[in-house]
Amino acid sequence: MTENSAVLPHIENKPLRERVLDVLRDAIVSGELKPGQQLVEVEFAARLGISRAPLREALQILSREGLVETVPYRGTVVRQLTKTDIEELYSLRSVLETFAVQRVAARANPEDVTRLRQCFDEMLAAAEAGDLKTVNRIDRRFHDTLIELSGHSLLGVTWSTVSMRVRQVMALRNERNTDIRQIAYNHLPIIEAIEQGDEARAVRLIQEHVASSGDLVAENWDESQNGDES
């Protein structure tokens, strides 16, 4: 070991399947690949400049995550999202976040609260600037942080699947521009309840928070909006 400890950028050498996975996942949750669209292996492999093997391995995982649906000998399709799917998604999300909030509020660690407050501040700033996209990104970070702070790694991996699909729903929904600043302020009481270690109130607030956004999306969900491929 020499004394040379200059910080060099890490050279990524992830297997192709992982890079493909990231690309496809992102394309699906961002709504770029629309529900119902066929994912023909030879076509996509060519488009990505790779062979079918790593692509197939990535598709297996996406299938397991519920983002695509694979029927043997028939191919892979981006999963359709029904109203029921969305209701289930948000109800499970509520259950998972409730669990996380319970654990975080029970500890009421000041450092945790600081991190959450930081999210809130940034979100508010973005809201003042009218930057909806950034607000949404920080909103995601807020909830991801909540899960992370629960210190429950299994909850973390479970959450990541649910979270991705929520993100997809957000990308596909009929834009419903509520008061953007209100979105930010909705998070404040949750942080305060956690800060005070008031578990019961924190739980009630997070449930209301998730339920209201879930209801909003579900009510205005148009089953037919996700037609066919582009």
Add this chain to the structure above:
Amino acid sequence: MTENSAVLPHIENKPLRERVLDVLRDAIVSGELKPGQQLVEVEFAARLGISRAPLREALQILSREGLVETVPYRGTVVRQLTKTDIEELYSLRSVLETFAVQRVAARANPEDVTRLRQCFDEMLAAAEAGDLKTVNRIDRRFHDTLIELSGHSLLGVTWSTVSMRVRQVMALRNERNTDIRQIAYNHLPIIEAIEQGDEARAVRLIQEHVASSGDLVAENWDESQNGDES
């Protein structure tokens, strides 16, 4: 369509990866493949009489399910189970089952109760006969049924992952022969609470039920019991 409607047995033609998946999953959750054991692709492909491609696709899924761990270029290993893993597993299990019980108790459907009672009866009969293996199998079925009756398909897929890993823990634990008949009787109050639509009590009972079995396993968990390969 002719009038010939004789019921013929379905010929299974599942892709190899799915059959391989079932075989490997079963081997892992039954404890046949022990934590820490290396899964060398060429070796297993040869042992199963297939090529590496479908095996690899199956391994991707097992990895995503948390049963194995894959490090790029280094291979796949059956995942180790730490005490923390077990605590997380049972706490998440409790959360998921609580959610399911809430939904089932809220409906308090008589048919649902009948199905649960049937599990109980069979479990009791097996317990009287001293057949621990059957008791465990029906115990699994009881809890699976609870989830199924919740009518929440996303909860179902989430449960199946957790459930599998619980099964693995059961297979690997230091056998702790409690009163076998007591296991069966523990389920009865839960069923009764559901029958009466007493959501709060049903929730409390299921949480106690899961927590007690979780604690029992976690307390007696010996980290070193899962050494190396056979």
Add this chain to the structure above:
DNA sequence: CGTCTGTAGACTGTCGACAGTTGACAGACG
């Protein structure tokens, strides 16, 4: 004309071979 059967095309499923990466060990060098 309606129904069944055969065929063609476009896919997915599977395979065997080759390329790339890793960790361990042996030898060069100070």
Add this chain to the structure above:
DNA sequence: CGTCTGTCAACTGTCGACAGTCTACAGACG
């Protein structure tokens, strides 16, 4: 002797080719 540098064997990662399966359509048959 301790450290660094090749080299090697055992794997995993990736590829292109072939085999198997499905759907749709066209033609035979009553």
